[in-house]
Amino acid sequence: MKIKNICCIGAGYVGGPTMAVIAKQCPNIKVTVVDINQARIDAWNSDDFNKLPIFEPGLAEIVKEARGKNLFFSTNIDKTIDEADMIFISVNTPTKTYGKGKGMAADLKYIELCARQIAKASKQNKIVVEKSTLPVRTASAIKSILDNTGNGVQFQILSNPEFLAEGTAVQDLLDPDRILIGGGSSEKDQKAVDALADIYANWVPKDKILTTNVWSSELSKLTANAFLAQRVSSINAMSEICEKTGADVREVSKAIGMDSRIGSKFLNASVGFGGSCFQKDILNLVYIAKSYGLNEVADYWEQVILMNEHQKNRFSDNMVSTLYNTVSGKKITFLGWAFKKDTNDTRESAAIKVADNLLNEQAKISVYDPKVSEERIYTDLDYLNTRSSDENKSLLTINKDPYDACKDSHAITILTEWDEFKSYDWKSIYKNMQKPAFVFDGRGLLNKKELEEIGFVYYNIGTGN
Numbered sequence: 001m002k003i004k005n006i007c008c009i010g011a012g013y014v015g016g017p018t019m020a021v022i023a024k025q026c027p028n029i030k031v032t033v034v035d036i037n038q039a040r041i042d043a044w045n046s047d048d049f050n051k052l053p054i055f056e057p058g059l060a061e062i063v064k065e066a067r068g069k070n071l072f073f074s075t076n077i078d079k080t081i082d083e084a085d086m087i088f089i090s091v092n093t094p095t096k097t098y099g100k101g102k103g104m105a106a107d108l109k110y111i112e113l114c115a116r117q118i119a120k121a122s123k124q125n126k127i128v129v130e131k132s133t134l135p136v137r138t139a140s141a142i143k144s145i146l147d148n149t150g151n152g153v154q155f156q157i158l159s160n161p162e163f164l165a166e167g168t169a170v171q172d173l174l175d176p177d178r179i180l181i182g183g184g185s186s187e188k189d190q191k192a193v194d195a196l197a198d199i200y201a202n203w204v205p206k207d208k209i210l211t212t213n214v215w216s217s218e219l220s221k222l223t224a225n226a227f228l229a230q231r232v233s234s235i236n237a238m239s240e241i242c243e244k245t246g247a248d249v250r251e252v253s254k255a256i257g258m259d260s261r262i263g264s265k266f267l268n269a270s271v272g273f274g275g276s277c278f279q280k281d282i283l284n285l286v287y288i289a290k291s292y293g294l295n296e297v298a299d300y301w302e303q304v305i306l307m308n309e310h311q312k313n314r315f316s317d318n319m320v321s322t323l324y325n326t327v328s329g330k331k332i333t334f335l336g337w338a339f340k341k342d343t344n345d346t347r348e349s350a351a352i353k354v355a356d357n358l359l360n361e362q363a364k365i366s367v368y369d370p371k372v373s374e375e376r377i378y379t380d381l382d383y384l385n386t387r388s389s390d391e392n393k394s395l396l397t398i399n400k401d402p403y404d405a406c407k408d409s410h411a412i413t414i415l416t417e418w419d420e421f422k423s424y425d426w427k428s429i430y431k432n433m434q435k436p437a438f439v440f441d442g443r444g445l446l447n448k449k450e451l452e453e454i455g456f457v458y459y460n461i462g463t464g465n
C-alpha cells in the first residue's frame, strides 16, 4: 500500500516540524497539518517566516521549501481527514488538572475528540497513527471509539512515538537514532506497519526502523523519557554532594561518562529539567504503576520528579541566602526563560519556578530571553496563580536588551544556556551592576575564572566555593 495523502491533527511542536520533514523527504506525498487553533494555522501560513509559531533551527527553511507544494496548513479538519489515507494524531496530552488522576494521569480528552472526529469524517479505510505520547494501551480505546462510532470503514491503529528534542528537532527528524512503529499482528495491521515504514525508508536507513507490538511501542516512549530525566536528576543529586565536598560535578560527569556502559550524554547538572514532556510523562508512568498496584515502582520513578523540584528550590534558596538573606526590593536579572536553548518553548521551564520563589521574597526581576515573547512570560507566571497578574507585572519586567536587563542589578542568574550569553561584554555588565556583583549560573555556561577575574562573585551548580 502506497500512502499518497497524509493528514496530521495538531500543528504544534511535534506536528509542525515532523510533517514539514516528511513533506520535504517525500515530495510525492501530500501532507496537510490541521488544527482547531486558527491563529496557529495562520502563523504557519505566514509570509514572514520569522512569524512561524515555533522557533527551531532549520525549520523555516524547510517550511519555505515545501509549503504550497506538498505541505499545507489548514483548519478544514473534516475534509482533510476524509481525503487522507493515513492520519497522524499529534495533539497535546497534558497532565490532568481535574478529577480522577488529577496532577498525574495524562488528559486524553483531546485524543478522544480526535478519534471521534476521524470516525465521523472518514468514508474510506484509514491508517491512524498515534504520534502523541500516550499511556500504554491507549490504542485499544482509540480503536473502540473508531469501530463503534464510525461509518463502517476499517481503521488500522499504529503507535509511532516521536523522540525529537526541541532545539534540535529538525536534525533529530532528519537523522533519527531510530524510528519506532508498533502495530498489531494481523495481516492488515502488518500492511499498515509496512506502509508507515516505507514512508520513513525514504530517508532513514532500514536497520533504524524498529517494529514492535503496540503496547511495547507506547511504553517505550514513556520509558525513554523516564530514563533520560532520571540521568538529569541523578547528576543533579550528585551536584549537591559536590557542593558540600569540594568535588566538581563537571569533572565527575566527565569521569563517569567515559565509562562506555554509562555514556557521556545527559549528564549536565543544571537548575533542573523543564520542557513539556519529562515531568508529564513520568507522572503518567507513576500513575500507570499505581493503577496496577505497583507502589514501589511508582515511588521509584516519582523520586526523579521530587529531586527535580528540590534542585529548582535549592537554587533559589541559595540565591537568597548568598544575597545576605534578603532579596526584597533588589533587582535580579534572569538571562533566559526558555526551558533549554534554541527553542521559544517555556513549558515547565525551571526559570518559572525560580522566578516565583524569588518574587515571593519580593525581589524585582528583570528578564531577557532572545526568543521568548513578553506575553508568554507573563502567562507562565500568571498560570501559577501565586499572585495577581498586576502584581506580577509590577514586580517583573522584560527587557529587549540584555545590557539594560543587567544594569543596576544585584545578581544575574543564567536559566537557559543560550550561546549568545557566553560572548557578552561581561566587563561592561560588571561595571554597571551593584557591588558585590553576583552571578548564579544554573547551566554551568560561563567561565568561572574569567568572571572572577573581572570581579564577579560566581556561583555554579555543582562546584563548591
Ligand SMILES: NC(=O)c1ccc[n+]([C@@H]2O[C@H](COP(=O)([O-])OP(=O)(O)OC[C@H]3O[C@@H](n4cnc5c(N)ncnc54)[C@H](O)[C@@H]3O)[C@@H](O)[C@H]2O)c1
Residues within 6 Å of the ligand: 009, 010, 011, 012, 013, 014, 015, 034, 035, 036, 037, 040, 077, 090, 091, 092, 093, 110, 113, 114, 131, 132, 133, 134, 162, 163, 164, 165, 166, 276, 277
Ligand atoms: N514537544 C515535544 O518536544 C514532544 C516530543 C515528542 C512527543 N511529544 C508529544 O506529542 C504530543 C503533542 O505535543 P506538542 O508539544 O506538539 O503539543 P502542542 O500543544 O504544541 O500542539 C498540540 C496541538 O494540537 C491542537 N489540538 C488539540 N486538540 C485538537 C483537536 N481535537 N483537533 C485539532 N487540533 C487539536 C492544539 O490546538 C495544538 O496546536 C504530546 O503528546 C507530547 O507529549 C512532544
Ligand SMILES: O=c1ccn([C@@H]2O[C@H](COP(=O)(O)OP(=O)(O)O[C@H]3O[C@H](CO)[C@@H](O)[C@H](O)[C@H]3O)[C@@H](O)[C@H]2O)c(=O)[nH]1
Residues within 6 Å of the ligand: 133, 162, 163, 164, 165, 166, 167, 225, 228, 232, 265, 266, 267, 268, 269, 270, 271, 272, 273, 274, 275, 276, 277, 278, 339, 340
Ligand atoms: O544533561 C542534561 C540534559 C538535559 N537537561 C534539561 O532537561 C530538559 C529536557 O531536555 P531535552 O531532553 O534535551 O529536551 P526535550 O525537548 O524536552 O526532549 C525530551 O522530551 C521529548 C518529548 O517527549 C522527547 O521526544 C525527547 O527525546 C527528550 O529528549 C531541559 O530543560 C534541559 O535543559 C539537563 O538539565 N541536563
